[in-house]
Structure formats: C-alpha cells, structure tokens
Amino acid sequence: MGELVQLIVSGIATGAIYALAALGFTLLWQASGTINFAQGEFVTLPAFAMLLCIAAGAPLWLAFLITCAAAMVVLGWGFKRVIVDPLIRHGVIPLVIATLGLSIVLKTLVRAGYSAEAHQFASPFPAGQLSIAGVNVSYADIGTLFLAGVIVVGLQAFVTRTVTGRAMQAVAQNTDAARVLGIDVKRMVLYTFLINAVLAVIAALLVTPTYLAKFDMGDSIGQKAFFAAIIGGFNQTRGALVGGVLIGVLENVVGFYVSPAYKEGVALMLFLVVILFRPEGLLGKAEERKV
Amino acid sequence: MSPRAGTIALVAALGFVAFAAAYLKRSDVYLLTLYCVYLMATMGLNLTVGYAGQMSLGQAAFFGIGAYHAAILLKLGWPFFVVLPGAAVACFVVGLALGFPALRVQHHYLAFATLGFNVLVYLVMRNEEKITGGTYGISAIPRPTVLGFDLGGHLAYFYFTLASLVALGLLLWWLLRSPWGRAFAALRDNPIRAESLGVNITAYTLLAFAIGAACAGVGGVYFASLVEFIEPGPFHFSTSLTMLLAVIVGGSGRFFGPAIGTAIIVLLPELLRGSSAPWLKFMQTWYLAVFGVAVVALMVWLPGGLLSIPERFKRKGAAR
Numbered sequence: 001m002g003e004l005v006q007l008i009v010s011g012i013a014t015g016a017i018y019a020l021a022a023l024g025f026t027l028l029w030q031a032s033g034t035i036n037f038a039q040g041e042f043v044t045l046p047a048f049a050m051l052l053c054i055a056a057g058a059p060l061w062l063a064f065l066i067t068c069a070a071a072m073v074v075l076g077w078g079f080k081r082v083i084v085d086p087l088i089r090h091g092v093i094p095l096v097i098a099t100l101g102l103s104i105v106l107k108t109l110v111r112a113g114y115s116a117e118a119h120q121f122a123s124p125f126p127a128g129q130l131s132i133a134g135v136n137v138s139y140a141d142i143g144t145l146f147l148a149g150v151i152v153v154g155l156q157a158f159v160t161r162t163v164t165g166r167a168m169q170a171v172a173q174n175t176d177a178a179r180v181l182g183i184d185v186k187r188m189v190l191y192t193f194l195i196n197a198v199l200a201v202i203a204a205l206l207v208t209p210t211y212l213a214k215f216d217m218g219d220s221i222g223q224k225a226f227f228a229a230i231i232g233g234f235n236q237t238r239g240a241l242v243g244g245v246l247i248g249v250l251e252n253v254v255g256f257y258v259s260p261a262y263k264e265g266v267a268l269m270l271f272l273v274v275i276l277f278r279p280e281g282l283l284g285k286a287e288e289r290k291v
Numbered sequence: 292m293s294p295r296a297g298t299i300a301l302v303a304a305l306g307f308v309a310f311a312a313a314y315l316k317r318s319d320v321y322l323l324t325l326y327c328v329y330l331m332a333t334m335g336l337n338l339t340v341g342y343a344g345q346m347s348l349g350q351a352a353f354f355g356i357g358a359y360h361a362a363i364l365l366k367l368g369w370p371f372f373v374v375l376p377g378a379a380v381a382c383f384v385v386g387l388a389l390g391f392p393a394l395r396v397q398h399h400y401l402a403f404a405t406l407g408f409n410v411l412v413y414l415v416m417r418n419e420e421k422i423t424g425g426t427y428g429i430s431a432i433p434r435p436t437v438l439g440f441d442l443g444g445h446l447a448y449f450y451f452t453l454a455s456l457v458a459l460g461l462l463l464w465w466l467l468r469s470p471w472g473r474a475f476a477a478l479r480d481n482p483i484r485a486e487s488l489g490v491n492i493t494a495y496t497l498l499a500f501a502i503g504a505a506c507a508g509v510g511g512v513y514f515a516s517l518v519e520f521i522e523p524g525p526f527h528f529s530t531s532l533t534m535l536l537a538v539i540v541g542g543s544g545r546f547f548g549p550a551i552g553t554a555i556i557v558l559l560p561e562l563l564r565g566s567s568a569p570w571l572k573f574m575q576t577w578y579l580a581v582f583g584v585a586v587v588a589l590m591v592w593l594p595g596g597l598l599s600i601p602e603r604f605k606r607k608g609a610a611r
Contacts (some may be wrong), residue, residue: 035399086591094590096346096399097539100532101586108580219528223410226403261418268407272392275404279396 002134007252013141014210015248016148020203021225022232022240023152024196029234030172031192034084035092037099040222041106042197046071046204047213048110051119060124068201076197080190103218111215123209144206151202152241155195159237168192220264227267231274233284242282246270309453317445321517324449326557327456328514333534333541333549334463335506340535341544342467343499344479349389349405350534352412353382353504355526357511359416362429362521371435375512382508386501394497401500409528416523428522432515442516452513459509464546466502475499479544536586542596551597555582 021043028034036042046067053063083102087095125143129136159165170178171188179185203221211217228247232239247267255263274281312320336350357378364374393404416423423429434443435451442448466472478485478492486492515521533556541552563574574581593599 037402083587083591090590090594092399093344093346094594096402097536098587098590100348101536101583101590103583104532104536105580105583105587108577108583112576112580223406227407230400230403259418262411262414265407265411265414268404268411271407272404275396275400276392 003256004253005135006137007256008249009135009137009145010141011249011252012245013144013148013248014252015228015245016145016152016241017203017207017244018221018224018228018247019241019244020148020151020199020206021221022228022244023155023237024199025225026229026234026237026240027172027192028196029229030237031168032084032088032189033092034088035096035099036196037096037222038103038106038218039200039225040218040220041103042071042075042200042218043204043207043221044110044213044215044218045075045106046201047121047208047217048114050201050204050208051121051213052114054122060122064124064201064205067204068198071197071201072194074197075200076194077190079197080193084193103222107215107218114215116215118212118214121208121213124205140209147202147206151199156237164188164191224267227271230281231270233281235285236281236283239281239283246282305453305457309450312446312449320445320449322558322561324445324452324517325514326553327449327452328510328517329534329557330549330553331456331459331510331513332507333538333553334460335503335510336534337503337538337543337546337549338463338467338475338506339500339503340538341542341548342472342475342479343496344482345394345496345500346399346402346535347405347500347503348402348528348531348535349409349412350503350507351526351528351530352405352409353386353507354511354514354530355412355416355523356382356385357508358515358521358526359423359429359511360508361512361515362432363422365433365435365516366429366431371437371516375509378508378512379505382511383501383505386504387497390497390500394493394500405531406528409526409531413523413527416526424522426522428520430520432519432521434516434519448517452517455509455513459506463506467546476544533582536582540586540589540596542598545596545598548596548598 021039024042025036025039028036049067049070050060050063053066054060058066079102083098084095087098123140125140127139129138130142157165159169167178167183168188168191170181170183171185175185178188207221208217211220224244224247228243229240230243231246232241232243247270250270251263251266254266308323312323315323332350332354336347339345339347360378360381361374364377365371389404389408390401393401417425419425420427434448436442437451440447442451467475474485474490474495477488478490478495482492514525537552537556538549539552540555541550542548560578563578589596593603
C-alpha cells in the first residue's frame with residue numbers, strides 16, 4: 001500500500017511538470033490558434049541555456065532568471081514575430097509544419113552547437129527524502145509539487161482576477177468581440193507567448209535534474225504535453241493540469257506493476273481511449289466547427 | 292509540359308537511370324535503391340498529406356512494421372510474393388485501427404495519434420527481444436529469388452526495386468485518376484463542400500491514410516531485403532518527421548513532389564558526405580538544421596512546395 005502511495009505522489013510531481021508544458025500549449029491554442037509542435041524543444045533550449053549560465057559561473061537562481069528573460073525574448077516574442085505572425089492567417093496546417101521544422105532546427109542546434117551527450121543538472125531542491133507513516137517522498141518531489149502548484153494557482157488567479165488576465169480570457173473566447181470592446185488583442189496574444197516561454201523555463205528547471213539535459217529530451221516532454229492537453233480538454237486551462245497529473249500517475253503505476261519498458265506508451269493509450277469516448281477531452285466543451 | 296511530353300520525359304529519365312546504374316559504383320547503386328525504397332513510403336504519405344490533407348507523423352512506424360514483418364517471415368523461408376502483400380495488408384489494417392479514433396475528432400489529432408503510435412512501435416521493436424531481436428536487430432535477411440532470377444546482386448536488386456516502384460507509382464496514379472481518387476482531392480480542398488456533395492469525409496480520409504500506411508509497409512519489405520540487417524534505429528519517430536517534411540518540401544499533393552523531397556533527404560546528405568570542401572563539412576553537421584530552416588522559410592514564402600515554383604512564375608507573368 002505504501003508503495004502505491006509513493007508511486008502516486010511521485011507520479012503527481014512528474015505530472016505537474018507535464019502540466020506546466022501542457023498549460024503553455026493550451027494557452028497558445030486558446031489565444032491564437034497556434035499548435036506548437038516545438039513545445040518540447042521549448043523546454044530543451046532553456047535547460048541548455050541554464051547549463052551555459054552555470055558553466056559561466058552563475059548560481060542556479062541567477063541562471064534561471066537570465067534564462068527566463070532570454071526565453072521571453074527568443075521563445076516568446078521572437079517565435080511569435082518570426083514564425084507565428086506571418087503564418088497564422090494561412091490556417092493551422094502550415095503553422096504545424098513550420099513548428100515541426102523548428103523542432104528539428106532547435107534539436108540540431110543543441111546537438112551540433114553544444115553536445116550530443118546527456119548532462120547532469122543540479123536540482124534546485126535538497127537531496128534526501130521525507131518519511132511519513134512509512135511512505136517515503138523525496139524533497140525534490142515535494143518541491144516540484146509545491147512550485148508547480150504555486151504557479152498553476154497563481155496563473156489561475158492572474159487570469160480570473162486581474163483586468164489583464166480577464167482581457168486575455170476574452171481574447172481566447174472571442175477575438176472579434178474582444179477587439180470591439182477595446183481590448184488590445186495583439187498585446188494580449190503577446191502576453192500569452194511570454195507566459196508560455198516562462199512556463200517552459202520552469203518546466204525545464206524541474207524536469208532536467210531527473211531526466212538529464214539532452215538534445216532530444218524535448219521529444220518525450222513535448223509529447224506528454226500534447227497528450228495531457230488533449231486528454232484534459234484542449235479548450236480548458238484546468239484540463240491541462242488534470243491530463244498532466246493523470247499521465248504522470250498512470251505512467252508510474254504502469255511502469256512499476258506492468259513493465260517499465262512501456263511507460264512511454266501510457267500517454268498514447270490514454271489519449272486513444274479518451275478521444276474514442278470523449279473527443280472533447282475530460283473537462284473540455286465540444287466545439288462547433290467553423291465553416 | 293503537355294501530358295504526353297511529360298510521359299516521354301519520365302520514361303526517358305527512368306531509362307537513363309536504369310542504364311547509368313550499370314556503370315555506377317556499388318555504393319551508389321545501393322543509395323539509389325535506398326532512394327526508391329524511401330520513395331515508396333513517401334509516395335504513400337503524399338496520399339495522406341497531399342490528397343487527404345492529413346498530418347501523419349507515423350510513416351516510419353509502418354515502414355518498420357513492413358520491414359520487421361519481411362525480416363521475420365523471409366528468414367522463415369516464406370516466398371517474397373506472399374510476404375509483400377502480407378505487409379501491405381497488415382499496415383492497412385493497423386492504419387484503419389489507428390486512424391479511426393483519431394479522425395473522428397479533428398484534423399491535427401491524427402498527427403498526435405500517429406506520433407504516439409510511432410513511439411509505441413519503436414518501444415516494441417526495442418523491447419520484445421524474442422521477436423524483434425531488440426537492439427541487436429535481425430541480421431542475414433535474404434534477398435528474394437523471383438521467377439527463378441536470383442536478386443542477390445546489388446544491380447539485380449536495384450532493377451527489381453525500381454520496377455516495383457514504377458508499378459506502385461502507376462497503381463497510385465490510376466487510383467488518383469479514378470472517380471474514387473478525385474474524391475480525395477475534393478475533400479482536401481473543401482471538406483465541408485465535399486461532404487455536402489455526398490462524400491463521406493471520415494471514410495475517405497481514413498482510407499487514404501490506411502493506403503498510405505500500406506505503401507510504407509511495402510517500402511519496408513524492400514528496405515529489409517536491401518539492407519539485410521534491421522534494428523529499431525531507422526524507424527524512430529524522427530524518420531517519420533523527415534519523411535513528412537520531405538513530402539511537404541517537394542510539394543504535397545503533387546504526384547512527383549515526393550520524388551524531389553525524398554532526393555533532398557536521402558541523396559543530398561550522401562553527396563555532401565562525399566565532399567571535402569570546408570563549407571560542405573559545415574553542412575554535414577548542420578544539414579538537419581538547414582533543412583528545418585528551409586522548411587520554415589518555405590512555409591512562409593512558398594507554401595506549395597518546390598514543385599509550385601514554375602506555377603508561381605507563370606502566375607506572375609499572367610498578372611503582368
């Protein structure tokens with residue numbers, strides 16, 4: 001029993017990281033109709049940026065802040081300006097293809113420009129574990145859960161309680177109506193891209209100590225993000241959270257009780273089952289198709 | 292170019308390649324055969340992407356299923372012409388089973404489903420050592436003997452593959468010219484209009500996807516016999532991605548688009564590898580990055596792919 005609880009707790013922690021990546025993914029989709037297939041590489045790149053900063057002598061917190069700033073410029077503003085803006089009016093498919101191309105570019109950039117090896121990455125949390133009633137939980141898991149929780153709650157509060165957040169929601173729900181009401185749509189969309197970039201940096205900070213920094217680390221986390229977003233419901237911010245945690249927990253349980261070799265396949269199976277029985281996702285609302 | 296001139300040019304080009312192959316180095320013939328094999332898979336993918344307008348990121352998985360299917364059965368001594376349709380049917384059925392849930396929902400869901408499927412297939416290849424040999428793979432895959440001809444030689448096998456590619460090409464050409472194939476184009480160009488005209492979108496898209504998968508299975512069979520040794524590596528998700536981008540770079544929805552795109556991903560890197568000029572050395576390391584940038588640039592400036600360049604010039608001329 002203690003075993004199962006342990007698996008579930010660490011699964012929730014892993015799932016929370018997936019949820020962060022998925023959250024950015026969903027936000028982009030809601031605000032601008034962008035499906036970002038390079039979402040995984042958006043996590044890889046900050047991981048290596050932080051490594052570079054640390055190699056240059058910066059402490060982890062400074063490396064994190066520098067990377068956040070750089071990510072907002074490059075992965076937020078730059079991505080929107082160079083790739084999304086010119087392509088978005090052509091519809092979903094060209095943008096999907098462009099982001100697929102981008103994912104190859106970023107991967108090769110890291111492999112050829114930095115290294116093809118896996119690199120150690122210092123954890124922001126202390127080592128060791130906490131024992132409560134025979135259940136061992138590592139400090140890293142607790143820290144991850146806490147940090148991810150704070151960010152999700154904070155983001156939710158920002159979106160629902162502040163004027164800017166509400167304006168962003170309005171843009172996501174109905175762009176034209178938002179424009180009529182005098183909301184600066186372009187600026188709100190830009191905010192979403194910036195938030196996505198920061199979420200990716202945080203996901204990188206949390207995931208890299210366990211998964212190591214490697215040029216193709218984004219493959220796995222990107223996939224989990226897509227699946228988490230769809231399982232939870234593409235048009236619901238909370239959905240990303242539910243989907244991420246569900247995948248994280250099931251992966252752990254399947255990896256332990258069934259076979260560690262097929263852990264990576266869990267997300268796909270869950271995805272297929274969900275779209276077969278509830279295509280709009282667990283929390284999502286069905287969308288009308290636009291003619 | 293008029294259709295007849297086009298046909299003559301194509302036949303002449305094929306004849307020239309077949310003639311020239313006899314004078315090429317062994318490794319070059321191998322490369323050309325590899326090109327034909329990949330082209331089978333990308334032509335199938337073009338059906339899915341270009342004609343049915345769906346994103347598929349799992350073509351390498353079907354390619355791999357065909358290859359492993361062939362490797363296992365050929366080693367058991369099954370005849371080639373039983374193994375080949377077997378691979379096509381197997382991939383077709385798997386394609387239907389995978390496509391059905393995904394296509395019920397939305398466009399881009401097939402991309403996610405096929406991506407996950409590719410990861411899963413790769414895991415099976417790597418982990419089920421009893422069947423697939425795991426990371427050690429399967430070696431000593433025999434080349435077929437057809438109608439008493441031994442195709443063990445590199446040149447003989449090239450001619451056999453080329454002939455099969457042409458046969459597959461003709462089959463797809465006929466399929467696309469049939470009323471049945473025209474429905475594909477109709478649903479790509481305007482799915483809602485096609486639906487209102489009585490085309491069952493889901494059924495047609497699903498079929499296009501499954502036929503595309505079957506083509507990859509056929510390609511996989513020829514691949515296994517060509518390389519004579521297979522392991523999970525070539526069937527990784529990244530191959531699917533390169534195949535998809537090859538179709539798009541060449542010009543998706545154009546019959547000869549994949550021929551151009553596949554040359555860019557199969558032949559061009561090898562040409563670069565053979566050279567020693569410094570900028571080409573640079574290209575070897577950064578080839579994929581340059582390719583990726585080219586894809587992004589292409590989407591921004593030339594969404595129709597390389598084969599749409601002549602049309603674009605024509606249109607500009609007409610506008611003046």
